[in-house]
Amino acid sequence: MASSFRSVDRRTVLRGTLAAGAGIAFGPLLFRGTAQAYAWSRTLTQGDSGADVTELQIRVAGWAADSAGHSRVGIDGDFGPGTAAAVRRFQTAYGLAADGSVGPLTQGKLNALEQSDGSTAHFDWSEFADRSSGTFDGGKLSVSAVKENVRRCMYKLEALRKKLGDKPITVNSGFRSIAHNADIGGAADSMHLYGTAADLDVPGVANKTVYQKAETCGFSGLETYSTDHQHVDSRADLGRDWWWEDGTI
Template sequence: MTPSRSGSALPSAAGRRALLRGALAATAAVTLIPLLPTGTAYAYAWSRTLSQGATGADVTELQIRVAGWAADSPRQTRVAIDGDFGAGTAAAVRRFQAAYGLSADGVVGPATQSKLNALQQSDGSTVHFDWSEFTDRVSGTFSGGKLSSAATKENVRRAMYKLEALRKKLGNTAITVNSGFRSIQHNADVGGASDSMHLYGTAADLGVSGVSNRTVYQKAETCGFSGLETYTEDHQHVDSRADLGRAWWWQNGTV
């Protein structure tokens, strides 16, 4: 985990990992594939080169990992996680490749697959985000929300990849997750909305040291986040509510 996080009032990186919790979502009606075995080390074994027209579980995994590269400029668009390698997925792959110094041809061969795998940690989290940053602050787990703990954890994993893209677009600047997944009880205790996206693991409240919330909001507009709270708060809220079939909500509109 990269240690440099936001303001001076925050504890050390190790302390923050123990204190900061969160998650990112999908409703019970939404099919989540593939679900990761909780607590199991995970490394995706790409078995073929992927290109536009391909279908299958490996395409679904690819879409999860490039979802944060949904657009070049602020647009209410997202990469569909449907296992069908269409034009939107190809465009996201090209943006990912260009950002990481690869040949931006939209073809997912060994070099691109290697870079995708380099973004994950051995426990299934991503290189710059730990599970402990997203768990419920009270229980320290992914239980007690609107979904099973396994489904919630998978939503968090998907959110992590979008946040990796956001971090890259912010110049590799460290992001602090101030709130992620919340249990129903914890959400009620803090006065959260009764159907808050935090309850599903599809929302995170962020802080980025040295970067204004307005800038974070603008970059998040290109990452497929369908829920953006106003940047005038003391944090920047992002979520993926459209993955639940909800309407897009950008509180400040397109910035």
């Protein structure tokens, strides 16, 4: 369960300061200081497999369902029915023909959500860094593994943001080091230690609404909406059981 600890939003203060150190490989991507959109080499359709399908699944994982349910897009490199359904939802949301085929127009929309340093259009690495050290070190996984989990979380949050009517989302707490998590009284095996969790504030939107929309975004961990923030995480991606504290609402 996430701590109720909140921190001053540091998006403005830290925007871009971590990007210079983000030149590490995440699967098929290599993040550098210049724009480098993902190099889709083919149109993807149901039945395809490969590293490009894995990247597609990461980017549409937030479009896992139309309604609340324990649904998630498997990140397995196999373009099955679940991936196709998520693609169609993404296409509909972005005004594309919802045919489930990932060609140049859909690929262009997917790449438009990518910043040159590997973060996403509306979320920066600085927002997810440990609030004590400003890094992604000292957690339960390696720095590269933590940052990959953070990247995957960003894409789900892009979907959540879209479903909330493009309302800006503030990330109050993302990754936490073991030391910092202990200092603020976080759970011993908090999902924040793996980079797969975020505590959110959406000004002007009730936490209950955020919770309800998050139920369709593939988040397998949701803390109660009755606190001063909304916690979301992807614990099922780590092989953990689903946990929605308020159940399905």
